Amino acid sequence: MYQLTAVSRVYKTAAGPVPAVDGVDLTIEDGEWIAIRGRTGHGKSTLLNLLGGLDRPTAGQIRLDGHDLGKLPDAQLSRVRATAIGFIFQTFNLIPTLSAHENVESALVPLGGSPAGRRRTVAAALDSVGLADRAGHLPSQLSGGQQQRVAIARALVKEPKVLLADEPTGNLDEETRDEIIALMEKLWRERGLTLILVSHDGAVTRRAQRVAVMSRGRLTLKP
DSSP: OEEEEEEEEEEEETTEEEEEEEEEEEEEOTTOEEEEEOOTTSSHHHHHHHHTTSSOOSEEEEEETTEETTTSOHHHHHHHHHHHEEEEETTOOOOTTSOHHHHHHTTTGGGOOOHHHHHHHHHHHHHHTTOGGGTTOOGGGSOHHHHHHHHHHHHHTTOOSEEEEESTTTTSOHHHHHHHHHHHHHHHHHHTOEEEEEOSOHHHHTTSSEEEEEETTEEEEOO
16 A cells, blocks of 8 residues: 655756645555656656655655665665566657566566566566567567557566556557456456556546646645
8 A cells, every 4th residue: 555645856956846736645555556646847757756766856755665765775776676666658668679588577687587487477567568479679670659659568577566657648549548448447346456557648537546737746635
């Protein structure tokens, strides 16, 4: 479970401090799907980075299963990210010189294990997103939807409890968007994931259990 208490993130600029996230209080239960909407520049991605331990709050507390992410030593925070949290991004963030299999396997390398064991796990992950026959393809040989499927497999191959998705369909056409969101919903239900998804697209966010809106760094839950 996530518990956010008075969380703020302020950036220092030449023009003065800019509050990207401003006093957010939020509880996210295990297995919940919450979507966060809002205009560009109003703090959605910053909040997601804080939830993923990619950034630390200026003030307040973010607790994940009792761990205060803002105060964990770097090594321990990296371990939490590597084992408990999966990330999906709008731009896919695949390594262009690696195959689909190798991109997915990159999430397992920090966790150790035998090469043979990793190969089996990666093969199962690619099969779960419908890309078992594309394992040897480079990102440039895949469509946008297929690249995002690889990114989803990479996020889930380590079996995290939390999946954070930042505009995961922002670079896709409507048909592919619907396919990707249907896949994410299927995997969320099957795996009991906690899914936190940022999107400006109402067709995506309305499928979530709860919807919140970010505006000028403040978070409001929709009734």
